[in-house]
Amino acid sequence: MKGKSLKEIQDGIRQGEQTVLEIVDYYLENIEASAALNIYVEVFAEEAKAQAKVLDQKVQAGEQLGSLFGAVISIKDVICYQGHKVTAASKILDGFTSQFTATALQRLLDQDVIVIGRTNCDEFAMGSSNENSVYGVTKNGVDPSRIAGGSSGGAAVSVQQDTCLVSLGTDTGGSVRQPAAFNGVIGMKPSYGRISRYGVIAYGSSFDQIGVIGHVLEDVGQFIHSMSGRDEMDGTSSSTTVLQEVAPASSYKFAYIDEVMNHPKMDQSIREASQELLKNLTSQGNSVNEVTFPLLKYLVPAYYVLTTAEASSNLGRYDGIRYGHRSEKADSIDNVYQQTRNEGFGKEVKRRIMLGTFVLSSGYYDAYYTKAQKVRRLVTEAIDSILSENDCLILPTSMNVAWQIGSMDHDPVAVYLSDIFTVIANLTGIPALSIPLGKDESGNPFGMQVMSKSYTEAQLIELGKVVQNTLTH
Numbered sequence: 001m002k003g004k005s006l007k008e009i010q011d012g013i014r015q016g017e018q019t020v021l022e023i024v025d026y027y028l029e030n031i032e033a034s035a036a037l038n039i040y041v042e043v044f045a046e047e048a049k050a051q052a053k054v055l056d057q058k059v060q061a062g063e064q065l066g067s068l069f070g071a072v073i074s075i076k077d078v079i080c081y082q083g084h085k086v087t088a089a090s091k092i093l094d095g096f097t098s099q100f101t102a103t104a105l106q107r108l109l110d111q112d113v114i115v116i117g118r119t120n121c122d123e124f125a126m127g128s129s130n131e132n133s134v135y136g137v138t139k140n141g142v143d144p145s146r147i148a149g150g151s152s153g154g155a156a157v158s159v160q161q162d163t164c165l166v167s168l169g170t171d172t173g174g175s176v177r178q179p180a181a182f183n184g185v186i187g188m189k190p191s192y193g194r195i196s197r198y199g200v201i202a203y204g205s206s207f208d209q210i211g212v213i214g215h216v217l218e219d220v221g222q223f224i225h226s227m228s229g230r231d232e233m234d235g236t237s238s239s240t241t242v243l244q245e246v247a248p249a250s251s252y253k254f255a256y257i258d259e260v261m262n263h264p265k266m267d268q269s270i271r272e273a274s275q276e277l278l279k280n281l282t283s284q285g286n287s288v289n290e291v292t293f294p295l296l297k298y299l300v301p302a303y304y305v306l307t308t309a310e311a312s313s314n315l316g317r318y319d320g321i322r323y324g325h326r327s328e329k330a331d332s333i334d335n336v337y338q339q340t341r342n343e344g345f346g347k348e349v350k351r352r353i354m355l356g357t358f359v360l361s362s363g364y365y366d367a368y369y370t371k372a373q374k375v376r377r378l379v380t381e382a383i384d385s386i387l388s389e390n391d392c393l394i395l396p397t398s399m400n401v402a403w404q405i406g407s408m409d410h411d412p413v414a415v416y417l418s419d420i421f422t423v424i425a426n427l428t429g430i431p432a433l434s435i436p437l438g439k440d441e442s443g444n445p446f447g448m449q450v451m452s453k454s455y456t457e458a459q460l461i462e463l464g465k466v467v468q469n470t471l472t473h
Contacts, residue, residue, distance in 0.1 A: 001026040005216040006165060009070045013059060020052040020059070020070055020114070025165050027072050027116055034161040037139045039154050041077050042085060043117040048072065051114045056231040066067025066112030068226060071219075074158040074167040074238065074334075077118045078125055079105055079210070080199040084266035086199045086361065089133040090123045092349075093324040102199025103234065104210050105168065109304040111226055113250035115163055119154030123346045124315065125170055125203045127151050128178060128418050132348040137405055140182060142444060146402040149179025150157070152213065152264035156183040159213045166223055167212035167218075172203050173303055176211030177434035181447025183319035184436045186464075187213045188220050188456040190427035191454045193238035195224070196231035202314040204307035206234075207426045217435075217468065220275025221461040252463060254289040254297060259296055260421060274396050277437065280470045291386050291393075298375045300416055303423040305359050312356030313348075351412070380428045387430070392452045392463050395421050397434040401444035421449065431457050433464050437471070 002018050003009040005433045012018045028045055055069055078088045080098040087093040101109070110116075122132040129152025130138040138148040141160045148157045153171030156179035159167050169176040171189035180187025189211040197208055210227065231241040261274055262312065282288045320326035320340030327339035345353070359368040386393055398418060408415045425432035430451050437448040450467060452460045 004109045006068065006071055006219045006222065013070050020055040021049060023070065024048045024052040024114065024116070025074060029050045029203045031117070034141065036161060037137055037141055037157055037161065039119055039138055039157045039161065039163065039204045040074070040134050040326060041087070041089070041120050041154070044084070044115060048114050048116045055112060055114075063071060065068045066110065068108060068222070069112035071112075071165050072114045072116050072154060073108070074117050074119045074164040075105065075115055075248070076121050076152050076155050076167070076169045078121060078170055078201040079168055080201070081105060081115060084118070085125060086201065087122045087134070089121050089135055090344065090346065090349070091325055092318045092340070096324050098199075100108075101200060103196040103231045107227050107229075108223070112291060118247050119152075119158050119167060121154055121169075122151035123349050124201065124311070125151040125175055125208075126311070126348050126352055128174070128415050129403075130154060130179070131405065131409075132346055133343060134346065135337030139405070140402050141443070142184065143402070145404055146444065147182070147405055149182035149402060151175040152211070153172055153179045155213050156180050156185060156187065159183070159185045159215060162183070164210045166219055169211050169212040169213055170200060171209050171426065172207045173419045173426050174305060175433060176213060177360055177397050177422050177447070177449060178419070180213050180434045181436070182402040182445060184439070186217060186220050186436070187211060187434045187447075188224060189240070189425055189432050190224050190228070190457050191431045192426075194234050194240070194455065194457065195227045196229075196234040196426075198233040198339070201244070203323055204310040205314060206310060207307055208270075209426075217461055217464050223456055232305070238455070240455045246458045246462060248465070251287065252466060253390040254281055255289050255386050255462070256402045257293045257296070257391045257393075257395060258290050260395045261291070263399055266396065267414050267439065267446070269398050270399065270401075272378055273438040273446070274448065275466070277470060279395075280473070281466070284473075285432060286466070287310055289390060292437045293382055294344065295331060295375065295379050295382060295388070297422070299379065299423050299427065300420050302372040302375035303419065303427060304355070305368050306376065308352045308356035309360050309369055311358070312353045312360060315345075315349070315353055320344070348412070376427050379424065383424060383430065387451075387453045392450050392460070393424075394451075394467075395449050396437070397421060397447035397449045401440050401446050430454050431460050433460050435464055435467050436463065
């Protein structure tokens, strides 16, 4: 296949150097070659080929094509696609077929995107390692003994292994950015409300957002732009004007938190690469300013109290009555609920439902849930204050590289703490971008995050280019 970016692919198609069908076949070959990594839960091979042939006919006839023609994507198994199965990697949705298409995905299909398959993920997007799936673990393509990251681990590896141009994931607390960092690719979460959540199976409704994983910043930005905009089916979607591009500035103000950059538990390779990047940004004429952020230790507790509370409410609809798995052992209506949920939900989902139900209970609501909401407000005010004086906040995506599969099974809290640098964006609703920063001595990738004010995705892409250019010079 010719071209790594969408523009290069489209130029190749227009010039007759390749066809859309050849592109689809190329990706299908890579899917087959990487099958051992357990990336896909379903591949739409024949459907993708049929759609490719239709597009090739349009090209030959000189007909109007959508802005994303030639783009082949994968979608996380929590995004609804009419007439296709969607299970959130859970037994409780076994065999369920969606009756409609998510608004964000439909906007891409309207621009001639081809969907090549559904990618594996943590069950109901609950996890940081892609180990909590009914379909088994997705492995990291760099080192298959290590995790892919999560919850959008399958999405990240699908891009890393060149089985699609970009992948759609969801980001509740870093679930697009962290696996992107672990796999050496780009991952972006837009502002909360920028992209409709209609048709996305919910985990934490005030945190969830569709994000994009890709190789090329311009492609990631174009996909974010194409999915953006108000949706009458989602009351939380924003009508804020979608900016397609902004002019790059000669220099920018980058803020960093010293407590983050010098965190005692951070991998030495990540610390050194991060500090080197800050020096290089300064030497190229940018302002790099140290800022204080005294709430770091409260981020993960507040995030997990709030998201598990929302999850316990959202997952109450899975009862074995209307759709999905129903237990055959039940002999009463109460037993249908209990047995179905016991059989259908995995260990991590049960853990989070129970935690969420606990923090919402009458005796503990004020002690936990109310306090977590107050922390969320304080974090938002602190980040807003930092971004009012700086163009962006820059910090590592994770303090570690991808860990060995199974090595964290005994310590779920340690897994939760791996989200400490990513949850800021979800608690506050601001956009965030993870860019490959480097590799440790064993070749395991890690990333750097850039976060900016709400609804400044176009500027965030430009800031990402500055970081990329700094890394290549």
